[in-house]
Amino acid sequence: MSGETLLHIDGQLVRVKAGSSVAAALRVAGGVGVARTSVTGQPRAPFCGMGVCQECRVFIDGRRRLACQTVCAEGMRVETSE
Amino acid sequence: MDADVIVIGAGIVGAACAHALAQGGRRVLVLDARIGGATGAGMGHLVVMDDNPAELALSSHSTAQWRALAPRMGEDCAYSACGTLWIAANEEEMAEAERKQQRLHEHGIESRLLGAAALARAEPALRKGLAGALEVPGDGILYAPNAARWLLAQGGDSIRVEHAKVGAIEDDGTLRLADGSRRAAPQIVLANGIEATTLCPELPIRPKKGHLLITDRYPGTVNHQLVELGYVTSAHHSDGDSVAFNVQPRPTGQLLIGSSRQFDSTDPAVEAPMLARMLQRALDYLPGLADLNAVRSWTGLRAATPDGLPLLGQHPWREKLWLAVGHEGLGVTTAPGSAHLLAALMTGGVPEFDAAPYAPRGLLERSA
Numbered sequence: 198m199s200g201e202t203l204l205h206i207d208g209q210l211v212r213v214k215a216g217s218s219v220a221a222a223l224r225v226a227g228g229v230g231v232a233r234t235s236v237t238g239q240p241r242a243p244f245c246g247m248g249v250c251q252e253c254r255v256f257i258d259g260r261r262r263l264a265c266q267t268v269c270a271e272g273m274r275v276e277t278s279e
Numbered sequence: 280m281d282a283d284v285i286v287i288g289a290g291i292v293g294a295a296c297a298h299a300l301a302q303g304g305r306r307v308l309v310l311d312a313r314i315g316g317a318t319g320a321g322m323g324h325l326v327v328m329d330d331n332p333a334e335l336a337l338s339s340h341s342t343a344q345w346r347a348l349a350p351r352m353g354e355d356c357a358y359s360a361c362g363t364l365w366i367a368a369n370e371e372e373m374a375e376a377e378r379k380q381q382r383l384h385e386h387g388i389e390s391r392l393l394g395a396a397a398l399a400r401a402e403p404a405l406r407k408g409l410a411g412a413l414e415v416p417g418d419g420i421l422y423a424p425n426a427a428r429w430l431l432a433q434g435g436d437s438i439r440v441e442h443a444k445v446g447a448i449e450d451d452g453t454l455r456l457a458d459g460s461r462r463a464a465p466q467i468v469l470a471n472g473i474e475a476t477t478l479c480p481e482l483p484i485r486p487k488k489g490h491l492l493i494t495d496r497y498p499g500t501v502n503h504q505l506v507e508l509g510y511v512t513s514a515h516h517s518d519g520d521s522v523a524f525n526v527q528p529r530p531t532g533q534l535l536i537g538s539s540r541q542f543d544s545t546d547p548a549v550e551a552p553m554l555a556r557m558l559q560r561a562l563d564y565l566p567g568l569a570d571l572n573a574v575r576s577w578t579g580l581r582a583a584t585p586d587g588l589p590l591l592g593q594h595p596w597r598e599k600l601w602l603a604v605g606h607e608g609l610g611v612t613t614a615p616g617s618a619h620l621l622a623a624l625m626t627g628g629v630p631e632f633d634a635a636p637y638a639p640r641g642l643l644e645r646s647a
Binding site: 236251254261 | 531574
């Protein structure tokens, strides 16, 4: 098994350690791992990292999921825009 | 500050009472235990209800006041003039929609009937085959915790909020706080919802537990607050558990889904079977909900009186004490009207509608 996983975040190829969460991949991709913005446009980032705060919602292969509760898979497509 | 009035409870009812009293020139001290209550747990709907003439008078006066306040309220109060659609599932309920329109019309409240096709155009997410709806455009929603803070802030120097728990109301009307200190004023208002029964066990108020669930953001899915017309019969049973279809589009695009009612449980836990019943009812009307993600569910306690009307007026035997409790699930709607009424009674004014139906009643006799 390869030690790395390659996935797409907003169209950009991102390489992470195998077993990383999508929340971690967002962080690797740059910035603070912002997944979404508030209704007033303020950036929101993962807070709890355990599926409670709901701040890391992203589209993963077309379905809305929690980035912190999803393990990166090869070729996965993550979209952070709402 | 030497207070003229102490209000116990900084929820929407207490805040509205403090606001109305301050407008009437009173210096108000608000004591709040920061326990949190129905204001923070509820849906924040502003809806005219017409189960009886007193409820209609109180809710219509109140929604008019909210509409007047709304332009000045901060954006974080999330006021939305979305109106209500009372959904008729069949011809029988459509006949009820027509009777409801007649009652509202007689009271000068605008509403209009939508046939099946007009309803489908107004809310395409509703299932096919519904008979129609009654639209009440003057209804709305807001975010009640911020609206309560906004009301208190409008009082300026006339309203002071102290975070303190009242342990007891003594016979002379003095308040004994949990830390042992005392607070006194010529008039006291009890406006702390279900917690009021701990200070006044004689109040005829029972907890009615409710579940709510909120979805992720799906803007444009629903445009109005949606309530089934069967709500009136299902929600107002005095015993047993019930659910009714009630969905609100929040300004964020989230959908707030209710409603359930359970008597005499004070366990705050979300109960999966009750939540499932409630969501199944919602799916009966909005099948597409099944594809949406929920982000949170929670519960709260309504303070219910036997006849469904709040207790507003002077306590019959406790010195200095006035009651503004028992608003059940309608406290956010009826807070301004309740406050107007109570403030008028407390300051020797004349309320704009008859106070008699809400006068404290059904209190258990004072124990010897």
